[in-house]
Amino acid sequence: MATKQHLVIDPLARLEGDVRADVFVEDGHVADVQVEAVMFRGFEIILRGKDPLAGLIVTPRVCGICGGSHLYKACQALDTAWRTEVPPNAWHIRNIAQACETLQSVPRWYYAIFAIDFVNKNYAKSKLYDEVVRRWAPFVGTSYKIGLEVSALPVKVYAMFGGQWPHSSFMVPGGVMCAPQLDHITRAYALLERYRTEWLEKVWLGCSVDRWLENKTWDDVLKWLDENESHRNSDCGLFIRFCLENGLDKYGAGVNAFLACGTYIDPEFYPVSTIEGRNQALQSPSGVVYNGKYYIFDQMNVREDITHSYFEGSSMLHPWEGETVPLDPEVAKKQGKYSWAKSPRYLIDGKPVPLEAGPLARQVVAGYEEAKSACSASGCIEHAIDPLFKNIVSKIGPSVMVRVLARMHEAVKYYKWVKTWLAKVNFDDDRFYKKPKELPEGKGYGGTEAARGALQDWIVIENGKIKNYQIVTPTAWNIGPRDSKGQMGPIEKAIVGAPIKNPEDPIEVAHVARSFDSCLVCTVHVYDRKRGKELARYKLGTFK
Numbered sequence: 001m002a003t004k005q006h007l008v009i010d011p012l013a014r015l016e017g018d019v020r021a022d023v024f025v026e027d028g029h030v031a032d033v034q035v036e037a038v039m040f041r042g043f044e045i046i047l048r049g050k051d052p053l054a055g056l057i058v059t060p061r062v063c064g065i066c067g068g069s070h071l072y073k074a075c076q077a078l079d080t081a082w083r084t085e086v087p088p089n090a091w092h093i094r095n096i097a098q099a100c101e102t103l104q105s106v107p108r109w110y111y112a113i114f115a116i117d118f119v120n121k122n123y124a125k126s127k128l129y130d131e132v133v134r135r136w137a138p139f140v141g142t143s144y145k146i147g148l149e150v151s152a153l154p155v156k157v158y159a160m161f162g163g164q165w166p167h168s169s170f171m172v173p174g175g176v177m178c179a180p181q182l183d184h185i186t187r188a189y190a191l192l193e194r195y196r197t198e199w200l201e202k203v204w205l206g207c208s209v210d211r212w213l214e215n216k217t218w219d220d221v222l223k224w225l226d227e228n229e230s231h232r233n234s235d236c237g238l239f240i241r242f243c244l245e246n247g248l249d250k251y252g253a254g255v256n257a258f259l260a261c262g263t264y265i266d267p268e269f270y271p272v273s274t275i276e277g278r279n280q281a282l283q284s285p286s287g288v289v290y291n292g293k294y295y296i297f298d299q300m301n302v303r304e305d306i307t308h309s310y311f312e313g314s315s316m317l318h319p320w321e322g323e324t325v326p327l328d329p330e331v332a333k334k335q336g337k338y339s340w341a342k343s344p345r346y347l348i349d350g351k352p353v354p355l356e357a358g359p360l361a362r363q364v365v366a367g368y369e370e371a372k373s374a375c376s377a378s379g380c381i382e383h384a385i386d387p388l389f390k391n392i393v394s395k396i397g398p399s400v401m402v403r404v405l406a407r408m409h410e411a412v413k414y415y416k417w418v419k420t421w422l423a424k425v426n427f428d429d430d431r432f433y434k435k436p437k438e439l440p441e442g443k444g445y446g447g448t449e450a451a452r453g454a455l456q457d458w459i460v461i462e463n464g465k466i467k468n469y470q471i472v473t474p475t476a477w478n479i480g481p482r483d484s485k486g487q488m489g490p491i492e493k494a495i496v497g498a499p500i501k502n503p504e505d506p507i508e509v510a511h512v513a514r515s516f517d518s519c520l521v522c523t524v525h526v527y528d529r530k531r532g533k534e535l536a537r538y539k540l541g542t543f544k
Contacts, residue, residue, distance in 0.1 A: 035489070
């Protein structure tokens with residue numbers, strides 16, 4: 001195995017840390033891979049002994065892209081520990097802000113992070129290459145410019161309520177620290193309509209959001225594609241055609257098992273914040289799908305395996321008992337450890353299994369009617385139970401293409417949901433906050449679905465201070481190393497089997513990593529296993 005290399009990353013260009021993948025190629029396909037997160041986080045250590053409210057300030061600094069999501073779940077962790085009563089208006093505002101953060105992420109991620117890899121010269125012979133370059137080339141592409149411009153609109157909505165974005169602190173146990181007026185609501189509507197008319201319908205879909213939501217199966221999507229030139233020549237149509245032409249529907253499957261912790265509380269189902277009552281109050285449903293079967297999500301089944309992580313020991317603990325005791329990486333490597341990421345697992349019938357988190361996971365879970373029974377509020381909002389991606393995965397399997405399409409699909413759903421919540425803000429009831437009783441002892445759990453997937457906090461409070469705090473990110477679910485059973489995490493599993501058409505520039509590995517949108521920038525080293533020769537070093541943060 002090659003000597004591992006640490007990268008010095010400029011924070012202006014690489015804001016989210018770095019990760020390395022040692023990839024071994026045989027006969028033109030990835031035969032093995034080892035993914036190493038080379039950055040130590042340590043926020044859990046920082047929070048020990050602090051006031052419980054410190055989590056509201058510290059955890060949003062974990063990420064500059066989804067800081068609002070960190071605030072949402074950190075606040076919910078304290079809500080459940082203190083059993084707060086949150087006024088309905090506060091839940092609507094929290095939901096609006098949370099969804100708007102994801103709405104900004106969708107076009108920004110697609111055009112600035114994912115689609116620019118299609119401009120790679122490896123695709124120069126593609127029939128669609130010239131059109132891809134015209135639209136998606138960074139900085140100059142016609143759609144690239146529009147996509148990045150409109151991505152600012154949803155965070156303007158967030159900032160109206162939250163005061164700023166990122167790193168807002170306006171969500172607190174018991175509600176929100178804002179009192180919006182009617183003009184805030186009307187301006188938010190206007191900004192959302194610009195998002196829809198200037199990009200979502202005009203550029204991405206080539207049709208109305210309602211027409212797109214009529215698609216319930218993969219066959220429906222293919223019929224939609226050929227229905228007219230507007231659909232076919234939309235960015236969505238071009239993306240699907242490019243993927244089918246170049247085989248992005250054939251690799252990157254991963255573990256084909258999924259986790260959604262759910263998000264967006266309906267206050268009608270949640271008068272008091274409790275862990276036990278959370279599932280039924282979720283509008284975007286929670287659940288686990290394993291071997292094609294739906295399981296009710298239970299946070300007590302989450303474990304963190306550190307067998308191959310740069311932490312002391314080889315335990316597999318629930319986060320309330322979780323430990324974060326770092327080791328010197330050089331010492332840890334002698335114990336077979338190779339990453340700073342932990343390996344989250346979920347117990348099914350007592351067996352720890354790796355699960356994919358993210359938009360595809362959310363949409364697969366949303367395809368199961370059983371989710372409506374487990375998450376009662378999901379039946380109260382339009383398109384929460386949505387069969388499209390359950391059908392697509394069963395029909396053609398998960399892949400790079402399917403994972404990306406699931407994320408883009410959410411822009412349509414969340415646009416409609418935010419409008420629903422805006423309409424529910426009740427100005428006859430001016431309560432946006434109810435002061436909670438700050439209990440000196442307790443355990444809390446908070447979860448939400450960030451743009452990248454299930455994002456969760458566990459807090460233990462003792463003598464009025466934080467005794468233990470554990471953050472489990474979607475990136476950890478996806479990019480964690482092998483566990484004590486030797487099971488690969490989703491990204492490692494997805495990279496194995498990927499075709500490498502040009503070993504000097506393995507763009508296919510980039511596509512797999514980008515499709516998960518890990519909160520880490522990858523440098524990939526590719527080797528010819530037979531000759532033991534390094535073929536290339538390819539930075540996923542660049543394009544050619």
